[in-house]
Amino acid sequence: MSKIFKFIGLAGLILTIVPSFLYLTGSTTLDSHKQVMLIGTVLWFISAPIALKKKENS
Amino acid sequence: MSDQSSAATGEFEREPIPDSQLKGWKSFLGMYAGEHAAGTEFMIGPLFLTAGVSAFDLIAGLFVGNLLAVLSWRYVCATVSTEVRLTLYYKLEKICGKNLVTIYNLANGILFCFLAGSMITVSATAVGIPFNMKMPGLNDTLPNGPLWIIIVIAIGAVISLVAAKGYNAVSRFANIASPWMVLVFVACGLVALRQLNVSSFGEFWAIWGEGGEPFPGQIKYTFWHVVFFSWFCNAAMHIGMADMSVFRYAKKASSGWMTAAGMYIGHYLAWICAALLYAVFLQSPEAVAMLANGEAPPVSPGPMAYNAVGIAGIIVVIVAGWTTANPTIYRAGLAFQAIAPKMSTFAITIVAGTLATIAGIFPAFAMQLLGFVATYGFILAPIGAVIVFDHYFSRKAGLTTDYAEKRGSNFNIAVLLAWVLSIGTFYAISELNGIFLSFLTLPAWIACGVLFLLLSKLTQRA
Numbered sequence: 001m002s003k004i005f006k007f008i009g010l011a012g013l014i015l016t017i018v019p020s021f022l023y024l025t026g027s028t029t030l031d032s033h034k035q036v037m038l039i040g041t042v043l044w045f046i047s048a049p050i051a052l053k054k055k056e057n058s
Numbered sequence: 059m060s061d062q063s064s065a066a067t068g069e070f071e072r073e074p075i076p077d078s079q080l081k082g083w084k085s086f087l088g089m090y091a092g093e094h095a096a097g098t099e100f101m102i103g104p105l106f107l108t109a110g111v112s113a114f115d116l117i118a119g120l121f122v123g124n125l126l127a128v129l130s131w132r133y134v135c136a137t138v139s140t141e142v143r144l145t146l147y148y149k150l151e152k153i154c155g156k157n158l159v160t161i162y163n164l165a166n167g168i169l170f171c172f173l174a175g176s177m178i179t180v181s182a183t184a185v186g187i188p189f190n191m192k193m194p195g196l197n198d199t200l201p202n203g204p205l206w207i208i209i210v211i212a213i214g215a216v217i218s219l220v221a222a223k224g225y226n227a228v229s230r231f232a233n234i235a236s237p238w239m240v241l242v243f244v245a246c247g248l249v250a251l252r253q254l255n256v257s258s259f260g261e262f263w264a265i266w267g268e269g270g271e272p273f274p275g276q277i278k279y280t281f282w283h284v285v286f287f288s289w290f291c292n293a294a295m296h297i298g299m300a301d302m303s304v305f306r307y308a309k310k311a312s313s314g315w316m317t318a319a320g321m322y323i324g325h326y327l328a329w330i331c332a333a334l335l336y337a338v339f340l341q342s343p344e345a346v347a348m349l350a351n352g353e354a355p356p357v358s359p360g361p362m363a364y365n366a367v368g369i370a371g372i373i374v375v376i377v378a379g380w381t382t383a384n385p386t387i388y389r390a391g392l393a394f395q396a397i398a399p400k401m402s403t404f405a406i407t408i409v410a411g412t413l414a415t416i417a418g419i420f421p422a423f424a425m426q427l428l429g430f431v432a433t434y435g436f437i438l439a440p441i442g443a444v445i446v447f448d449h450y451f452s453r454k455a456g457l458t459t460d461y462a463e464k465r466g467s468n469f470n471i472a473v474l475l476a477w478v479l480s481i482g483t484f485y486a487i488s489e490l491n492g493i494f495l496s497f498l499t500l501p502a503w504i505a506c507g508v509l510f511l512l513l514s515k516l517t518q519r520a
Contacts, residue, residue: 012238013237013238016238016241016242016245016370017245020244020245020246020248020249020367021248023248023249023252024248024249024251024252026252033249033367034367034368034369034370037242037370038368038369038370040370041238041242041369041370041373045234045235045238048234048238049234052230052233
């Protein structure tokens with residue numbers, strides 16, 4: 001279970017940073033970049049606290 | 059810049075850390091990496107642009123200044139901390155007595171409140187976006203309208219209440235947010251590069267180029283200004299020894315190298331990314347018109363980050379401001395509690411939060427953050443010299459170490475005079491000759507240490 005939340009958290013961080021590289025290279029639009037980054041942010045803040053709590057409990 | 063690393067841990071406050079509680083270098087790596095990418099970075103990076111700094115002066119100056127800060131942590135703070143293994147406050151109490159520590163706490167607490175106030179200002183620039191709030195100008199000292207005051211009071215009230223209710227939850231949230239915050243800083247920088255049409259290193263360099271005239275109301279920064287500012291913006295923590303509270307837990311003094319993570323992520327990467335956001339804003343018709351009229355375009359972290367990364371930008375500015383302001387208010391409360399020990403932690407934290415909120419209403423603290431941070435380090439750092447000089451030189455000079463404790467004194471006049479005379483003299487030199495205050499932090503630190511030894515010779519003989 002903990003691994004799933006870690007994976008979601010990692011995916012959140014990737015979605016936070018990768019769109020800005022894509023925007024820099026002209027591979028995506030500013031609006032798409034902002035939307036994907038927000039999804040990444042939401043994923044991180046949902047999964048990181050749970051993953052951290054599970055790590056502390058274990 | 060952050061002062062979170064000086065947080066009191068609430069353990070072993072009046073005894074050396076036992077061996078079983080010592081921590082390896084990894085504990086310090088994560089802590090410093092996260093804590094120095096904070097709300098202040100959104101203000102400091104852009105303010106370098108307003109100071110007309112050139113590309114070389116900024117890039118090379120920050121590299122050298124941050125290196126000197128790391129060396130100060132490693133060879134001054136961490137070395138003494140691992141030999142003494144006490145908090146700054148307890149070590150000071152041994153040298154100068156309880157009453158003088160109270161005066162230090164008062165100065166510390168007030169400066170913490172102003173710092174927290176500037177972070178409330180930063181958060182307000184993000185919260186105000188949906189309300190179409192007018193952002194404060196770079197040279198504004200007073201609030202620009204009732205909406206600004208209402209938003210600042212609302213943020214200040216929430217932050218103060220949360221700080222008063224419990225520090226741990228905020229600290230935990232800050233730890234969770236920090237990896238994400240660092241990535242958002244980087245994302246802001248990357249987006250800004252595209253918005254500035256930068257496609258080569260030469261074009262990146264040209265953003266600052268050879269520098270220029272500072273904006274109205276700002277002073278010109280050279281290579282040396284950048285070096286000394288970045289070296290001493292955390293002077294209270296390294297040569298001021300506040301981070302003794304942290305490094306007393308280090309197994310080895312070499313853990314001090316881990317501060318490099320904080321310096322080069324927060325005070326290098328994040329500052330440059332934040333400066334890029336402001337560079338984008340300077341190209342807007344609004345900023346161009348202001349500059350044409352001889353006005354300084356405002357530094358508004360909220361709108362700048364929103365423009366680059368959307369809603370995530372609003373969130374990062376609020377989170378960065380909040381996670382910096384919250385522990386700062388909590389710590390200010392602790393400092394004040396030493397003065398009024400009968401007041402509850404809740405009540406005293408609310409008092410500190412109220413002071414911070416009042417400070418936040420006035421944008422001057424945030425807009426003049428470079429000057430404020432330099433002053434903060436300048437005032438508090440010399441007290442660290444007392445600890446360092448007592449540790450290394452007192453015995454050699456035939457003096458008693460930890461004099462107040464051994465004499466049962468509550469007030470060591472030699473320390474007070476050394477502190478007041480050193481900061482008073484060098485502040486006057488700065489004001490009278492127009493010398494940048496960070497240039498005088500090291501001379502004031504050395505003068506304080508030497509005066510402490512000389513005055514101790516007189517007082518201990520008496």
